[in-house]
Amino acid sequence: MNAVKRVLSLLILPAAFSMAGCGTPDTEIAGEEEAIQVVRLPGTLSRPDTSGFAPVLTDSLDGVLLFVWIPLANCDQSDPDLVFLATLAGSGVLPAPVQFDTDSRNASQSALNSLGLPLTAYLGDQDLLDFVDPEILPAAVLVLPEGVEYRADGVGCAQRLFRDSR
Numbered sequence: 001m002n003a004v005k006r007v008l009s010l011l012i013l014p015a016a017f018s019m020a021g022c023g024t025p026d027t028e029i030a031g032e033e034e035a036i037q038v039v040r041l042p043g044t045l046s047r048p049d050t051s052g053f054a055p056v057l058t059d060s061l062d063g064v065l066l067f068v069w070i071p072l073a074n075c076d077q078s079d080p081d082l083v084f085l086a087t088l089a090g091s092g093v094l095p096a097p098v099q100f101d102t103d104s105r106n107a108s109q110s111a112l113n114s115l116g117l118p119l120t121a122y123l124g125d126q127d128l129l130d131f132v133d134p135e136i137l138p139a140a141v142l143v144l145p146e147g148v149e150y151r152a153d154g155v156g157c158a159q160r161l162f163r164d165s166r
Contacts, residue, residue: 037145039064043128045096048109053123062092062144066128067158069097069138071104071111078138079115081158086117088162093142098122100129 039058045066046053058064067085069078085095097112097119099105108121124132132141136153140161143149152161 039143039145040147041128041143042131044125045098045128046123046125047120048123056094056096056122058094061094064094064096064143065158065162066124066132066141066143067095067097067138068099068132068134068140069108071099071107077155080156081138081140082112082115082117082119084159084162086119089118093162095119096122098124098128098132100124100126 039061041058041064045056045058045064047056065085065088067081069081071078082097085097088095097108099108099121100123102123105121105123112119112121132139134153138155138157139151139153140157141149141151142161142165144165150161150165152158152164
């Protein structure tokens with residue numbers, strides 16, 4: 001009788017676990033996990049903070065659109081690009097008008113404010129400047145996960161770059 005109970009338990013237990021979903025291929029741990037793709041900048045992008053500047057974390061973003069221009073009074077050639085950058089809010093791509101010294105960053109923030117755009121002017125370090133390598137301004141670089149990047153320069157470069165990368 002014990003042998004019959006043992007055989008029944010060997011047959012019934014796995015069937016019960018299977019019916020409950022235990023041990024099925026759907027619940028087993030997969031040997032390979034899908035790699036999480038992240039945006040990595042080759043330098044530091046910082047935003048204003050109560051204690052000065054804080055680095056921007058890009059791990060959860062779909063991309064970063066770096067935009068470099070010269071914020072000059074009475075010179076509105078870059079305004080369409082800046083207005084376009086403001087439309088990217090909530091898209092997963094961080095619109096990042098960036099300058100590489102605090103005075104230029106502050107002038108850029110003033111220009112954004114005077115246009116009524118809800119954008120932050122960011123501060124980039126020397127490594128980021130070397131990466132962007134702006135020869136003609138304005139210049140834009142779209143950085144996507146796993147090091148994919150697109151570049152453009154000249155008036156309208158931010159919108160043109162974003163459109164052409166899709």
